[in-house]
Amino acid sequence: MMTKLTFYTNPMSRGRIARWMLEETGADYETVLLHYGPEMQSDNYKAINPMMKVPAIVHGGKTVTECGAICAYLAEAFPDAGLAPLPEERADYYRWMFFAAGPWEQASTNRAMGFNVPSEHSGMAGYGDFERTLATLTSILDDRPHICGDRFTAADIYVGSQIAWGVQFGTIPTTPRLTNYISRGMARPAFQRATEKDDAEMDGYGPETPPANA
Numbered sequence: 141m142m143t144k145l146t147f148y149t150n151p152m153s154r155g156r157i158a159r160w161m162l163e164e165t166g167a168d169y170e171t172v173l174l175h176y177g178p179e180m181q182s183d184n185y186k187a188i189n190p191m192m193k194v195p196a197i198v199h200g201g202k203t204v205t206e207c208g209a210i211c212a213y214l215a216e217a218f219p220d221a222g223l224a225p226l227p228e229e230r231a232d233y234y235r236w237m238f239f240a241a242g243p244w245e246q247a248s249t250n251r252a253m254g255f256n257v258p259s260e261h262s263g264m265a266g267y268g269d270f271e272r273t274l275a276t277l278t279s280i281l282d283d284r285p286h287i288c289g290d291r292f293t294a295a296d297i298y299v300g301s302q303i304a305w306g307v308q309f310g311t312i313p314t315t316p317r318l319t320n321y322i323s324r325g326m327a328r329p330a331f332q333r334a335t336e337k338d339d340a341e342m343d344g345y346g347p348e349t350p351p352a353n354a
């Protein structure tokens with residue numbers, strides 16, 4: 141019997157990263173769209189993610205939240221997709237998945253909101269400072285076509301999406317190498333299917349849009 145897989149998202153959110161990963165696996169899944177505000181803060185959804193944020197998945201009764209964890213979990217749950225790391229790719233895979241989820245998410249969010257770590261406190265901040273974190277993130281691709289080397293893995297979906305979003309929102313300066321990397325990801329059929337599905341659901345799901353029955 142097929143294990144039930146439910147995807148909680150908003151089409152205008154980081155849920156797009158999880159959707160791309162879901163489409164790469166070829167798995168059947170049910171999508172539950174949530175409006176920002178009361179729907180994400182409802183008791184029903186709080187039972188799934190007490191952070192009241194999307195995305196989340198529930199697979200066989202188990203919940204996974206956090207985009208990076210969702211990508212890594214799905215890569216292992218659906219091994220036929222070939223997106224989990226090979227033994228020799230594991231060091232890069234875990235290193236950069238955690239780097240993107242921790243230091244980079246913090247550094248880029250703080251930068252977008254105009255928060256700067258005072259230089260005398262950079263030793264206490266997990267990411268040190270924005271410039272160092274940015275230089276480290278973009279250096280990953282200096283000597284390789286993918287995050288773990290020669291092969292596309294789930295790390296290219298998660299870390300790659302962070303890079304693509306950073307370039308799109310101007311947090312990461314564009315370079316020909318990054319543009320080429322991002323284009324290769326966007327050319328994948330699973331990325332295109334995921335984007336089509338999310339784009340088709342955009343109406344009425346923006347951050348300023350309350351649910352119809354609010």
Ligand SMILES: N[C@@H](CCC(=O)N[C@@H](CS)C(=O)NCC(=O)O)C(=O)O
Pocket residue numbers: 152153154155176177180192193194195205206207208245
């Ligand atoms: N670290 C989380 C971030 C999740 C997140 O911040 N999601 C935003 C949308 S992009 C959200 O649900 N915001 C709704 C809210 O906080 O009210 C992840 O990687 O999944």
